[in-house]
Amino acid sequence: MLTSATTNTRLSAAAHCFYMPIRVEKLNAISLCGNQDEVQHDACMIIVWGGTGTLCVNGHEHQMSRGSVFLGDAAPQPHLYWQPGATLRGIVIEYCCISNDASGTRGLDHSVPIHRCPAAIMRLAGELEIIWREPQLGGPFRLQQIFTELLTELHKELTSRQEPSNSWIEQALCYMEAHYREELTREQMADRSDVSPEHFSRMFRKYTGRTFNAYLTLLRIRSAQRQLLTGISNLHVLAQEVGYKEGAYLSRKFKESVGLSPTHYQRKKKRIAALNLNHTASLLALGITPEIGVYTPWLERRQNTPGKIQMLDPYVSTPAAYYEAVASSHPDVIISYNTAVENKSLLPLAPVVELPFMTMSWRDQFRLLADIVERREHAEEWLLRYDDLVSSINEQLDRQLGDRGTAIVWEVCQNAAYCFSSSYGRGCQILYDDLGFRMPEQLMEEGIASKGFVEATIEAIANYPADYIFITDLPSCADGQQQIHKLFESARWKVLEAVQQKQVYILNDAELFYGYDPLSSLAQLHELVQVLGGTHHNNTK
Incomplete structure (x- = not known):
């Protein structure tokens, strides 16, 4: 049984840090001028959601634009100012860091600005600025909640950027994606990566969860599935297209991977995951309700197929939650734009048909999707x-x-x-x-x-x-x-x-x-x- 003294000792041994915003204002040319004495004991962050400009940090110049974030600790307080002509729009946040054991804490700190931060950070920063000016919105704890979420997202982003680089593996994967039709061996790829074949195999499997040969097969079979969806049905021609010498061998590898022969896969009614609003709507226009899709309230109201729809939120989910949401629909086909960063990670689930962003009209996208679901006549x-x-x-x-x-x-x-x-x-x-x-x-x-x-x-x-x-x-x-x-x-x-x-x-x-x-x-x-x-x-x- 714990005595009161023992309990107090254990409780006091747990040190926790707390962060509280003390000043939030729009970013402008004077946001960082004339206030250095006022913020000596406070950490700060600058989040940019528009425009361009040059931020000077302790005498060093850094270009800033949409998605740029600067994180400055309170000790030592950095000297910050804008170069003339800056047109940046965003938010400046000063916040204090305290601990329950009076040991002193530090804010998030990074020696140089970070760029191309996720949209979630921009969204949270914008919401924080609104709530700061209009505290009646969202209830008494909304500001603290948003600020905590913002710190969490920034910490995750910093952590991901500081993890050991796997650049040679990423380069190997990019090469395989571009050359999977050719004869590739583990030894060739290890030589290109300047590592031993054994080290290549060990690290490749750790990074991808698959052996080299299994990943190469996945790339080839997914390519075969995509081409079956868009018209190629001759197995010999298809085998040559994806890197195999004969149709019979392709058919065997296809059935091992997919569970169906190429012919049966082509004829099967497909379960479709539509990862953006436009493709969800195109399918609905064809009378097809995707197993999971992206909807706005307007499109949800237009959805006239009975039964509950499974909606995907592409903006707020973590990568793991996003993957699980798509996986739960058990798709046979995934439809996405070719600019979506999640596409590669979804490859184990199903073939990802990537439509060109900005270079294919909505009519041509509609026709391509109609071909996939065998409703071209309906589309025309x-x-x-x-x-x-x-x-x-x-x-x-x-x-x-x-x-x-x-x-x-x-x-x-x-x-x-x-x-x-x-x-x-x-x-x-x-x-x-x-x-x-x-x-x-x-x-x-x-x-x-x-x-x-x-x-x-x-x-x-x-x-x-x-x-x-x-x-x-x-x-x-x-x-x-x-x-x-x-x-x-x-x-x-x-x-x-x-x-x-x-x-x-x-x-x-x-x-x-x-x-x-x-x-x-x-x-x-x-x-x-x-x-x-x-x-x-x-x-x-």
Whole structure:
């Protein structure tokens, strides 16, 4: 039995650290100036979610942009300032670190800024800034909860970057993914990696969970599955495509890995995991409900297949939880964009069909998915009805508007505004590709065609004239609302031709305009035609 003295001793032996934010403010050119004496005993962090600039840390210059984070400890306090011309947007957080045994603690510290941090860190930082300014939101403990989550994510990111490098294994995997069709041996790969074959095998299995030969077979069989899904059915040709000499051998390895022959796999009704909104919606348009899919509330309401749907949240899950969620659907096929970093880790589950991001139109993505689920005729009929509708609408707009002129679509967020090319959707695929509106020359000069979007401050929206201006989303926070109100009251905004001609349309329906798929495109088409026809109420006050 523990005595009171023993209990007190054991309790006091447990030292814990606690972290508390004491100042949170928006990042600007003066955030780091003139306050060095005030924060000598506090740690700080700078999180950037937009713009570019140079941060000077103890005399050393560091370029900062979206996704950059600086972590400074309280001892010794770093000397920080911005170089002139910085346009950075983000947040500065000062926080204190205490311990229950008075031993003193340190904040998160990193000698140089870290870059390309996950979106979860940006999201938490933005939410923290809102709650700091409006503490009535979210209840009395929400601020502390968000700050703890932010510290946790930052600590995980730092830890992952400080783990011993496995660069030679990663390079070997990249080489195998590019050359699996060729004859590859463990000895060849060990020689390329400059390690012994034995060390290569040991470390390769530790890193991947598979032997070299098993991983090579996985790459080849997954490739064979993808090609069966998209049209190749001749086994001899398919064997040559994936690195085997004959179809019979491919068939045997295929059945060992998949549990079915290639022919039976090709004919089987597939369980599909759709890892983004656009492909979920494309499947729904084909009458297919994926085993697991990404839904917005808008798309969930449009889902007309009875039964409970399994929804995947691609933004907040840890990699392990994300993998388990996809695995729970037991997919035969996984559909994703080729830019998704999770694709490689999902390879053990099923073939990942990667669709090109920004280089394949929503129509072509729709057709490819239709081929996979054997509903190409259904897709072509759907597209024919859509194109007939577009043709009819254009005849109406020819009478009503004549020459379409230029149009620009803005999505206004908390701290920035974005306009897009048709490859990003947001209604631009309708305006530019279907209805004959033109993109303003200024956007072309700023390289929107190559990167798909242009980022600007909310105030700078007035610097982009167009004959028609569409705003698909407005900020929900008080500060963002003040900025948009200030824009609408500014002289530069009021002299725009679109404003004077009452050709500014406030749609404020981000869920609807986020999609780049058949269902979203059809709904966006109806919404845009409605406002152009004057039946939608517009107000920039």
